[in-house]
Amino acid sequence: MKLKSRHLLGLEGMAGDELKLILDTAESFREIIERPIKKVPTLRGMTVLNLFYEPSTRTRISFELAEKRLSADTINFSKSMSSVTKGETLKDTVQNIEALKINMIVIRHSSSGVPYYLTQCTDSNIINAGDGRHEHPTQALLDMFTIRRKYGRLDGLRVVLIGDIKHSRVVRSNIWGLKAMGASVAVCGPSTLLPYEVEKFGVDIYTDLDKAMDGADVVNIMRIQLERQQAGLFPSMREYTNLFGVTRDRLRLLNKNYTIMHPGPINRGVEVTSDVADSKSSVILEQVTNGQAVRMAILYLLSGKKREEGE
Amino acid sequence: MPRKKEEVLLDAQKITRATTRIAHEILEKNSGAENLVIIGILRRGADLAKRIAERIKQIEGVEVPVGLLDINLYRDDFHSRLDQPIVQRTEILFDVVDRNVILVDDVLFTGRTIRAALDAIIDFGRPRSIQLAVLIDRGHRELPIRPDYVGKNIPTSKEDRVLVRLEERDNCEEVIIEIAGLKRKTARSGGRASGKGGKKK
Amino acid sequence: MKKPKYDLVIKGGRVIDPAFGFGKEADVFVKEGRIAKIARESKVTLKEISSLPEENIIDASGKIVCPGLIDMHVHFREPGFEGKETIITGCRAAAAGGFTTVCCMPNTSPAVDNQETIEFILSRSEGADARLYVVGAITKDLKGAELAEIGDLVKGGAVAISDDGAYVQNPEIMRRALEYAKMFDIPIITHAEDEYLCSGGVMNESFEGTRLGMKGRPAVGEVIAVLRDIKLCQFVGGRLHVAHVSTAGAVEAIRQAKKEGLNVTAEAAPHHFTLTDDAIGKEFDTNLKVNPPLRTKKDVDAVIKGLVDGTIDCIASDHAPHCEEEKDVEFDQAPPGMIGLETTLGLVKTYLIDKGYLSWADAIRKMTVGPARILGLPVGTLEKDSSADITIIDPDKKWTVKKEKFHSKSQNSPFIGWKLSGKVSHTILGGKAVYSGK
Numbered sequence: 037m038k039l040k041s042r043h044l045l046g047l048e049g050m051a052g053d054e055l056k057l058i059l060d061t062a063e064s065f066r067e068i069i070e071r072p073i074k075k076v077p078t079l080r081g082m083t084v085l086n087l088f089y090e091p092s093t094r095t096r097i098s099f100e101l102a103e104k105r106l107s108a109d110t111i112n113f114s115k116s117m118s119s120v121t122k123g124e125t126l127k128d129t130v131q132n133i134e135a136l137k138i139n140m141i142v143i144r145h146s147s148s149g150v151p152y153y154l155t156q157c158t159d160s161n162i163i164n165a166g167d168g169r170h171e172h173p174t175q176a177l178l179d180m181f182t183i184r185r186k187y188g189r190l191d192g193l194r195v196v197l198i199g200d201i202k203h204s205r206v207v208r209s210n211i212w213g214l215k216a217m218g219a220s221v222a223v224c225g226p227s228t229l230l231p232y233e234v235e236k237f238g239v240d241i242y243t244d245l246d247k248a249m250d251g252a253d254v255v256n257i258m259r260i261q262l263e264r265q266q267a268g269l270f271p272s273m274r275e276y277t278n279l280f281g282v283t284r285d286r287l288r289l290l291n292k293n294y295t296i297m298h299p300g301p302i303n304r305g306v307e308v309t310s311d312v313a314d315s316k317s318s319v320i321l322e323q324v325t326n327g328q329a330v331r332m333a334i335l336y337l338l339s340g341k342k343r344e345e346g347e
Numbered sequence: 348m349p350r351k352k353e354e355v356l357l358d359a360q361k362i363t364r365a366t367t368r369i370a371h372e373i374l375e376k377n378s379g380a381e382n383l384v385i386i387g388i389l390r391r392g393a394d395l396a397k398r399i400a401e402r403i404k405q406i407e408g409v410e411v412p413v414g415l416l417d418i419n420l421y422r423d424d425f426h427s428r429l430d431q432p433i434v435q436r437t438e439i440l441f442d443v444v445d446r447n448v449i450l451v452d453d454v455l456f457t458g459r460t461i462r463a464a465l466d467a468i469i470d471f472g473r474p475r476s477i478q479l480a481v482l483i484d485r486g487h488r489e490l491p492i493r494p495d496y497v498g499k500n501i502p503t504s505k506e507d508r509v510l511v512r513l514e515e516r517d518n519c520e521e522v523i524i525e526i527a528g529l530k531r532k533t534a535r536s537g538g539r540a541s542g543k544g545g546k547k548k
Numbered sequence: 549m550k551k552p553k554y555d556l557v558i559k560g561g562r563v564i565d566p567a568f569g570f571g572k573e574a575d576v577f578v579k580e581g582r583i584a585k586i587a588r589e590s591k592v593t594l595k596e597i598s599s600l601p602e603e604n605i606i607d608a609s610g611k612i613v614c615p616g617l618i619d620m621h622v623h624f625r626e627p628g629f630e631g632k633e634t635i636i637t638g639c640r641a642a643a644a645g646g647f648t649t650v651c652c653m654p655n656t657s658p659a660v661d662n663q664e665t666i667e668f669i670l671s672r673s674e675g676a677d678a679r680l681y682v683v684g685a686i687t688k689d690l691k692g693a694e695l696a697e698i699g700d701l702v703k704g705g706a707v708a709i710s711d712d713g714a715y716v717q718n719p720e721i722m723r724r725a726l727e728y729a730k731m732f733d734i735p736i737i738t739h740a741e742d743e744y745l746c747s748g749g750v751m752n753e754s755f756e757g758t759r760l761g762m763k764g765r766p767a768v769g770e771v772i773a774v775l776r777d778i779k780l781c782q783f784v785g786g787r788l789h790v791a792h793v794s795t796a797g798a799v800e801a802i803r804q805a806k807k808e809g810l811n812v813t814a815e816a817a818p819h820h821f822t823l824t825d826d827a828i829g830k831e832f833d834t835n836l837k838v839n840p841p842l843r844t845k846k847d848v849d850a851v852i853k854g855l856v857d858g859t860i861d862c863i864a865s866d867h868a869p870h871c872e873e874e875k876d877v878e879f880d881q882a883p884p885g886m887i888g889l890e891t892t893l894g895l896v897k898t899y900l901i902d903k904g905y906l907s908w909a910d911a912i913r914k915m916t917v918g919p920a921r922i923l924g925l926p927v928g929t930l931e932k933d934s935s936a937d938i939t940i941i942d943p944d945k946k947w948t949v950k951k952e953k954f955h956s957k958s959q960n961s962p963f964i965g966w967k968l969s970g971k972v973s974h975t976i977l978g979g980k981a982v983y984s985g986k
Contacts, residue, residue, distance in 0.1 A: 037433070038431055048759070057433075060433075061433070061434050063436055064417065064434040064435055064436045064437070065434070067436055067437055067438070068420075068437070071470065071471060072470075072471060072472055073470040073471065073472075075470065076420040076421060076467075076470070077420070077421055077466065078419075078420040078421070078422075106420075125873065125876070125877055126877060126878055127876055127877070145878065146880070147878035147879055147880035147881065148760050148761040148762050148832075148879065148880070149760065149762075149832035149878070149879045150878050150879075152831070152832050153832060153878060153879075156831075157876075167761075168761045168762070168880070169761030169762070169763075170760055170761035170762075171761070205761060208759070208761060231757075231758040232753050232754060232755065232757065232758050232764060232766075233754065233755035233758055234758060236755040236758070236759075237758075237759075333434075336420075336431070336434065337431060340431035341431075
């Protein structure tokens with residue numbers, strides 16, 4: 037068993053056995069980060085470029101640490117320190133850095149489709165660390181990994197994704213991945229934050245949080261951004277919290293042994309109350325730790341796939 | 348299935364005798380089981396490690412901790428391989444610092460696997476010593492590595508294949524050599540295709 | 549030696565001129581750059597031809613001979629963006645696509661909101677491979693705030709006005725423009741996409757856009773914009789022409805307006821009857837980014853139906869050249885638009901005629917007399933004494949669109965690699981061959 041593509045662009049179209057390979061491999065790496073020396077020499081001699089065109093703290097740190105723990109050399113590039121401000125195109129920037137001989141590129145960009153674009157103008161393996169509103173596959177994988185560790189499975193579980201569905205790449209990747217692994221998926225948010233024809237994803241749709249949470253196993257809460265309110269998508273943060281904030285009171289609707297997740301960073305008191313975020317059922321910090329293992333697994337699985345292997 | 352080109356080196360009884368002997372030698376050399384830990388290299392080295400620990404318990408009445416080690420992340424041929432080895436979970440749930448580590452593998456050949464295993468163990472801490480136990484030593488070392496405990500020394504040519512089959516995963520118990528120069532293709536399909544029937548070294 | 553009676557004879561082709569319902573095999577005779585006559589081959593014609601040198605006779609047997617095609621919606625980028633296209637290269641592309649007349653949109657730099665720019669453009673088109681008309685701006689610098697000097701523009705030669713690329717968002721300004729333009733009897737060409745609904749969008753708002761996470765330009769943005777302009781036109785009169793209709797809703801709105809007898813006309817671009825928005829997700833090809841965006845199958849079917857029932861009067865390419873480096877960027881960053889002059893004819897033949905939607909006569913009407921009447925152009929027909937602008941079409945010639953074969957200065961076409969049927973074999977401008985294909 038191996039992955040079909042030499043890139044990780046998204047979870048859409050990925051088969052269940054490929055996802056399983058990634059999650060199984062991540063289990064092996066999860067053990068390494070518990071060791072006293074959290075480092076293996078596997079990717080020695082490989083160079084990974086972290087190309088971040090959007091601000092990111094946790095994803096960038098998580099990738100960088102994953103690379104370092106696999107003994108890869110890393111270069112970090114962020115938009116602010118770049119020659120982008122001097123008018124250089126993305127393609128020129130990437131090809132110039134690639135001329136320094138790198139092997140893999142981790143890309144975060146505000147435009148959907150940029151990871152695919154990079155596969156067309158570079159030879160490196162491309163890992164999508166979030167493109168526009170399109171996909172954020174490693175986040176979804178770590179979410180799935182975290183759920184699977186707790187329940188031992190994904191199939192048959194009911195997962196509700198709550199919040200800004202329209203603008204969320206985390207939601208899209210989670211939908212593809214969870215469905216491929218046999219979970220049942222629902223989305224819930226204000227109708228202005230549900231994208232056009234969202235039902236075609238094959239998910240259940242709710243605008244009533246109580247109904248959405250009723251009978252669910254996992255609640256994955258998306259961050260709500262102030263700029264959405266400023267763009268007129270909902271009247272006020274106060275009303276958002278009243279209608280879509282996950283509170284302790286609402287947890288009784290969930291199945292026993294429920295799980296609270298959030299990809300972070302959290303707006304405490306807005307999309308989730310502090311007592312819920314910090315409760316026993318919250319795996320928010322576990323998600324962060326697991327993100328390491330998942331990213332190590334992706335780096336490992338893709339690094340062996342050379343260009344001549346094709347797609 | 349043509350078996351003519353193969354020769355059985357050890358049968359089930361001989362394998363049992365060899366592991367028992369190794370267990371005795373370990374105890375003798377280390378003056379007992381105190382401070383010992385055993386780490387087996389996945390997969391068949393791990394099976395043998397568990398058997399040795401079992402023997403030691405029978406002989407000495409002491410439970411020696413057993414760890415399982417996946418060395419794939421420490422391989423030196425990572426860049427030249429096309430297919431990615433499946434990484435398995437390493438389970439070393441004890442501290443190796445200042446312990447006498449018995450590293451166990453089934454076949455010792457070039458020594459590269461052992462080199463990887465040594466690096467991996469040292470990443471867990473600084474043991475007092477690491478000693479190497481193998482079921483078969485077939486020679487042709489490419490690194491300065493020698494075993495402390497050997498089940499059987501077997502002279503081979505470099506192209507021969509040595510297959511270890513253990514009850515735990517192969518449903519039979521034997522060590523086989525496939526002699527090079529004879530029809531290898533048939534030998535491979537006989538050895539490999541029959542349900543993960545053994546490990547080549 | 550006696551001077552031959554004709555300068556050029558196109559022999560034995562199937563002559564189609566929808567302007568006066570002509571459609572049969574005939575010879576076309578050209579003298580001094582004008583159409584002298586169209587006649588069936590007879591003893592007399594044979595004699596007339598026999599005195600001509602060989603290069604003055606084109607054997608068009610098996611081919612279609614029609615008035616030079618007109619593309620009423622192109623962007624030639626000069627002045628201001630000569631790296632993308634110039635008037636000379638644009639006209640060369642037009643000729644290679646079978647077009648003898650083009651109308652240039654005013655979004656140049658400076659914009660065509662003054663007579664000097666029109667004069668400059670017209671002077672640049674002298675000696676070019678196509679006849680060029682200019683569309684002036686509705687508002688100063690296309691900003692949608694103050695009316696341009698429309699009277700001056702018309703005096704300078706503008707045949708219509710438009711703020712193409714942008715919608716005149718303020719209904720008061722659009723109302724005044726329609727009223728004011730009535731004095732000059734020119735149409736206002738509207739790029740109908742409501743800015744509030746569409747701004748920032750990069751593709752159609754649909755499940756495809758949802759799946760790819762692209763900001764959408766909803767169909768309703770076009771429908772609302774078209775409806776508003778139709779209602780203004782109904783209120784104040786004037787002539788409204790809707791550019792590049794892309795949605796089922798807009799087609800329906802125009803159909804109703806025509807039924808009510810309003811002076812509303814419309815055009816469709818080839819990419820809106822050949823491509824759907826699901827093409828984008830395959831490779832994020834920035835050449836598929838265009839405004840208005842590629843829509844759904846339902847919209848494509850509606851546009852075709854509009855062409856069939858006459859709701860849509862003409863076919864125009866919206867030829868919008870962009871440099872390779874401008875398109876070779878992130879999808880969001882790429883400028884919208886694609887070139888079209890050299891692929892329009894093949895796409896019309898392959899996707900409208902071969903599929904049985906339009907006859908050759910219908911299709912040619914939408915690229916000759918259709919636009920000519922809307923803009924009041926003295927071209928688009930083979931009537932006696934009209935300018936000898938003639939397109940000869942090899943109707944079943946199979947060809948593949950190739951990047952390196954474009955005559956346009958830019959190659960931003962999503963149709964590269966497409967196999968088409970129907971290709972121009974000769975383009976004749978004022979009696980002179982400006983293009984002859986192999």
